[in-house]
Amino acid sequence: MSSMQTHRQVILASRPEGIPQAQHFRIVEVPAPLPGPGQLRVRNRWLSVEPAMRGWVSAVANYAEPVPLGGVMRAFAAGHVDMSNHPDWPVGTPVTGLFGWQELAVVEPAQIQRRVDDGDLPLSTALGVMGINGVTAHYGLLEIGQPQPGDTVVVSTAAGAVGSVVGQIARIRGCRTVGIAGGEAKRQLCLQRFGYDVALDYKAPGFEPALQRACEGGVNVYFDNTAGAISDAVMAQLAVGARVVICGTASVASWQPAPLGPRVERHLLVKRARMQGFVIFDHPQHGDVARADLQRWIREGRLQYVEEVLDGLEQAPDAIAGLYRGENLGKRLIRL
Amino acid sequence: MSSMQTHRQVILASRPEGIPQAQHFRIVEVPAPLPGPGQLRVRNRWLSVEPAMRGWVSAVANYAEPVPLGGVMRAFAAGHVDMSNHPDWPVGTPVTGLFGWQELAVVEPAQIQRRVDDGDLPLSTALGVMGINGVTAHYGLLEIGQPQPGDTVVVSTAAGAVGSVVGQIARIRGCRTVGIAGGEAKRQLCLQRFGYDVALDYKAPGFEPALQRACEGGVNVYFDNTAGAISDAVMAQLAVGARVVICGTASVASWQPAPLGPRVERHLLVKRARMQGFVIFDHPQHGDVARADLQRWIREGRLQYVEEVLDGLEQAPDAIAGLYRGENLGKRLIRL
Numbered sequence: 001m002s003s004m005q006t007h008r009q010v011i012l013a014s015r016p017e018g019i020p021q022a023q024h025f026r027i028v029e030v031p032a033p034l035p036g037p038g039q040l041r042v043r044n045r046w047l048s049v050e051p052a053m054r055g056w057v058s059a060v061a062n063y064a065e066p067v068p069l070g071g072v073m074r075a076f077a078a079g080h081v082d083m084s085n086h087p088d089w090p091v092g093t094p095v096t097g098l099f100g101w102q103e104l105a106v107v108e109p110a111q112i113q114r115r116v117d118d119g120d121l122p123l124s125t126a127l128g129v130m131g132i133n134g135v136t137a138h139y140g141l142l143e144i145g146q147p148q149p150g151d152t153v154v155v156s157t158a159a160g161a162v163g164s165v166v167g168q169i170a171r172i173r174g175c176r177t178v179g180i181a182g183g184e185a186k187r188q189l190c191l192q193r194f195g196y197d198v199a200l201d202y203k204a205p206g207f208e209p210a211l212q213r214a215c216e217g218g219v220n221v222y223f224d225n226t227a228g229a230i231s232d233a234v235m236a237q238l239a240v241g242a243r244v245v246i247c248g249t250a251s252v253a254s255w256q257p258a259p260l261g262p263r264v265e266r267h268l269l270v271k272r273a274r275m276q277g278f279v280i281f282d283h284p285q286h287g288d289v290a291r292a293d294l295q296r297w298i299r300e301g302r303l304q305y306v307e308e309v310l311d312g313l314e315q316a317p318d319a320i321a322g323l324y325r326g327e328n329l330g331k332r333l334i335r336l
Numbered sequence: 337m338s339s340m341q342t343h344r345q346v347i348l349a350s351r352p353e354g355i356p357q358a359q360h361f362r363i364v365e366v367p368a369p370l371p372g373p374g375q376l377r378v379r380n381r382w383l384s385v386e387p388a389m390r391g392w393v394s395a396v397a398n399y400a401e402p403v404p405l406g407g408v409m410r411a412f413a414a415g416h417v418d419m420s421n422h423p424d425w426p427v428g429t430p431v432t433g434l435f436g437w438q439e440l441a442v443v444e445p446a447q448i449q450r451r452v453d454d455g456d457l458p459l460s461t462a463l464g465v466m467g468i469n470g471v472t473a474h475y476g477l478l479e480i481g482q483p484q485p486g487d488t489v490v491v492s493t494a495a496g497a498v499g500s501v502v503g504q505i506a507r508i509r510g511c512r513t514v515g516i517a518g519g520e521a522k523r524q525l526c527l528q529r530f531g532y533d534v535a536l537d538y539k540a541p542g543f544e545p546a547l548q549r550a551c552e553g554g555v556n557v558y559f560d561n562t563a564g565a566i567s568d569a570v571m572a573q574l575a576v577g578a579r580v581v582i583c584g585t586a587s588v589a590s591w592q593p594a595p596l597g598p599r600v601e602r603h604l605l606v607k608r609a610r611m612q613g614f615v616i617f618d619h620p621q622h623g624d625v626a627r628a629d630l631q632r633w634i635r636e637g638r639l640q641y642v643e644e645v646l647d648g649l650e651q652a653p654d655a656i657a658g659l660y661r662g663e664n665l666g667k668r669l670i671r672l
Contacts, residue, residue, distance in 0.1 A: 055606075063606055227601040246604045258598035265563040266591045268582045268613035270391075270399055275611045277604035 007032045010073045010101035010316045012057055015066075018254035019324045020057050025073060025317035033106040034083065041083040042095055042105045047334040048076040048127040049310075049319040050161075051225075051250050060256060063279045073101040073316070078116065078126040089115075096126040101316050103336055114287070118295060128161050128331035129298065129305040130291055136247065136280045137165035138290035141223055142173075143283075144276050145245045149174030151220035152239070154211075155196075156230050157250055159186040159306075161331035164194045165294070166223045168303050171195050175221070178214045180230055182326045189329060193304045208233050218242070218271075226251040232262050238271045246277035250324065306330030343368045346409045346437035346652045348393055351402075354590035355660045356393050361409060361653035369442040370419065377419040378431055378441045383670040384412040384463040385646075385655040386497075387561075387586050396592060399615045409437040409652070414452065414462045425451075432462040437652050439672060450623070454631060464497050464667035465634065465641040466627055472583065472616045473501035474626035477559055478509075479619075480612050481581045485510030487556035488575070490547075491532075492566050493586055495522040495642075497667035500530045501630070502559045504639050507531055511557070514550045516566055518662045525665060529640045544569050554578070554607075562587040568598050574607045582613035586660065642666030 006029050013026040035041045056074050057067050067074050077099035081089050086109055089095070097113035099105035116126045128134065140162075147153055153170040157163040158179025167177045167190070179196035181187050182203050190199035198214040200207060211233050218239025224231055228251030235244070252259055267273060280286075297303035308330045310319060316334050323332055342365050349362040371377045392410050393403050403410045413435035417425050422445055425431070433449035435441035452462045464470065476498075483489055489506040493499040494515025503513045503526070515532035517523050518539050526535035534550040536543060547569050554575025560567055564587030571580070588595055603609060616622075633639035644666045646655060652670050659668055 063608075224601070227599060231601070246601050249601050249605065252599070252602070255602045258602060260596040261599045262594035263563060263588070263597045264600065264611070265560070265567070265582050265585050265613070266588070266594060268611055269585065269615070270613070272399075272614050272618060273612070275600070275604055276609070277601070277606070278608050279605070282608060 005032055006030060007103040008313050009103070010313060012067050012069055012071055012073055015059055015069060016057060017256065019054055019321055021321045022318035024057070027314060027317070032104055035085050035106050038086055039106055039108055040081050040086050040089045042077070042079045042097075042099050042107060043082040044077040044079040044099055044103055044105060044336055046078045046124045046127055047101050047313075047316065047336065048131070049316075049323060049332040049334065050076070050132070051248055051320075051323055053320050054324075063281065074098055075101045076113075076127050076132055077101075077105070078123050078131075079105075094123055094126075096131065101313070101334075103313065118291070121295065121298065124307055124309075124333055124335075125305065127333060128307060129165060129303070130294055132280060133161035133331060134165050134294045135287050135290040137162045137169060138293060139280055139283055139286045140245045140247050140278055141166045141169050141221070143286070144278055145221040145223060145243050147173050147175045147221050151175045152178060152215055152217060153221040153223065154178045154180065154215065154219050154234050154237075155223045155225070156180045156234070157225040157248070158196060158199065159189045159194065159329070160225065162247060163223070163225055164190075164305070164330075165303070167194050167196050168297070169293075170221070171197075172297060172302055178211075178219075180211070180234075185329060186326075189306065193306060195304075202230050212237060221245065223247060228252055228259075228261070235262075235264055235267050238267055238273050240271050240273075242271055242273040244273065244275040246275055253324075308332050310334050312336070341368055342366060343439035344649050345439070346649060348403050348405055348407055348409055351395055351405060352393060353592065355390055355657055357657045358654035360393070363650060363653070368440055371421050371442050374422055375442055375444055376417050376422050376425045378413075378415045378433075378435055378443060379418040380413040380415040380435055380439060380441060380672055382414045382460045382463055383437050383649075383652065383672065384467070385652070385659060385668040385670065386412070386468070387584055387656075387659055389656050390660075399617065410434055411437045412449075412463050412468055413437075413441070414459050414467075415441075430459055430462075432467065437649070437670075439649065454627070457631070457634065460643060460645075460669055460671075461641065463669060464643060465501060465639065466630055468616060469497035469667060470501050470630045471623050471626040473498045473505060474629060475616055475619055475622045476581045476583050476614055477502045477505050477557070479622070480614055481557040481559060481579050483509050483511045483557050487511045488514060488551055488553060489557040489559065490514045490516065490551065490555050490570050490573075491559045491561070492516045492570070493561040493584070494532060494535065495525045495530065495665070496561065498583060499559070499561055500526075500641070500666075501639070503530050503532050504633075506557070507533075508633060508638055514547075514555075516547070516570075521665060522662075525642065529642060531640075538566050548573060557581065559583060564588055564595075564597070571598075571600055571603050574603055574609050576607050576609075578607055578609040580609065580611040582611060589660075644668050646670050648672070
């Protein structure tokens with residue numbers, strides 16, 4: 001492989017409305033890039049698949065410039081430096097960053113998110129529990145959700161890459177955790193791997209009364225990855241002083257126009273509650289803080305993670321749509 | 337009057353769904369109460385009319401026990417002690433508290449909200465700008481909205497008892513203020529008395545584009561007294577890091593069931609914004625802090641207030657409905 005003169009990329013071929021599907025991407029083979037002065041080349045080993053990618057390809061105003069048509073799909077990746085014109089980044093260094101859905105990436109040192117130095121943890125974890133997902137969970141729950149011991153913390157997409165870490169951190173902090181996930185397999189994962197006190201399948205009959213029973217004293221923190229009907233059910237159970245952390249809107253297929261839902265103002269008023277959104281890219285300084293905790297908890301056996309590995313770049317184009325279909329169990333990764 | 341053996345009360349005759357109307361109340365004449373040991377009797381001079389009274393008579397879960405059927409309507413009032421069995425509260429002391437829509441109230445000292453000691457300010461101000469409305473505006477804007485100099489602050493019911501104080505405090509704090517009110521008379525009041533930089537009539541054609549023009553750099557703080565279509569228009573203009581203060585829901589006739597509106601999650605996420613409700617009764621310690629500021633600003637001529645006086649207890653039953661019809665200009669008071 002190291003002698004190849006071409007490499008493959010997944011490019012954005014057309015702009016989706018709503019959730020990007022396989023047909024919005026195309027795999028192309030292009031000449032292998034060479035690093036210029038001061039640059040280095042990364043051979044990607046792992047590519048990440050995130051719900052947030054939907055926003056990255058959207059033409060609608062967002063927190064980041066959209067991926068241009070014909071451009072390489074923006075993605076976190078982890079790999080090793082395989083050519084280097086910079087003394088600080090020798091060949092073989094494990095690194096992670098927004099290297100894109102491609103086999104090779106030529107980057108400036110400033111584009112490297114971090115040198116992966118997580119000891120015995122597999123490189124793939126740099127994209128999930130030790131990457132953006134784990135840091136997002138840590139920041140959102142602790143800084144915005146501010147859980148207190150004894151609080152009831154509800155998590156939507158509770159078995160997902162972010163949600164599973166949220167639920168476990170909440171438990172470590174002494175909270176009662178209620179996970180909401182789609183389907184019995186994910187519900188079992190919540191109970192058996194992620195240690196939720198209660199796990200509910202939102203597709204099962206009787207979900208709303210079951211949620212009500214599970215949250216009898218009210219919901220102190222709701223970590224929301226979905227919006228939609230799940231959120232409507234949780235909002236009706238808020239405790240006085242509740243914090244609702246808006247992390248994602250996985251259940252909403254399109255925001256153009258915004259779908260209708262029951263108004264939230266009266267819940268917020270009567271319960272003196274707060275809803276707050278955040279974007280983890282605003283908080284780069286939080287990465288080291290979060291990773292110190294996450295790494296320690298993993299080594300202590302208190303933080304579990306589950307990865308779902310898809311083999312080969314050709315799996316990438318349909319991988320985001322698959323997340324939204326709910327077909328994955330655990331953090332979705334593409335192995336090259 | 338001091339020798340009368342009876343007095344009049346406004347009692348809750350039936351429980352409204354939504355906004356209480358005149359027919360939900362009844363005026364009764366009952367024996368004048370006498371204070372027991374340690375108690376005192378207050379002769380009310382001013383009765384308050386608040387949008388929040390809708391919630392106080394609602395059977396739906398709320399932040400306070402509902403007024404019982406047949407009970408005196410809960411209301412802030414200001415008056416003087418006219419009989420006293422307590423040495424700390426001599427006859428003639430001006431006081432305010434939840435004395436109800438009635439001519440006389442026998443109370444324990446603990447039920448007095450405060451001894452009115454605002455110097456030359458008229459007693460009526462203890463119910464408005466120096467009372468719950470002013471303190472609500474001060475707490476909600478400064479503690480929850482956290483306006484910074486140069487921020488654009490949007491206020492709904494901008495000419496109202498709370499909104500008018502919010503807009504003026506924001507201006508004192510160096511913000512650009514945009515007021516939203518119903519009708520040209522209120523719009524003019526916003527501009528001429530309350531010093532808003534821009535005032536918009538939400539009933540006028542072209543309201544939404546006008547709002548967009550008025551908020552070109554985005555809305556940093558939205559002080560929301562209405563919910564509904566006004567809020568939907570403002571939420572679409574939030575700036576990154578915006579704070580939305582949920583103080584009231586005047587535009588919503590009934591919350592059973594909650595009306596539908598465009599979902600807010602994506603605004604909150606993309607704009608890293610916050611919506612937060614509060615109830616001023618949770619923050620009794622804030623009253624003195626707020627009143628010190630409010631009193632100073634009034635004396636300095638920087639804080640204007642407008643009162644609308646209805647004469648006689650017989651005006652009370654329809655007074656709340658009138659607020660929701662938007663017929664008042666300024667703080668609505670009943671003078672006895």
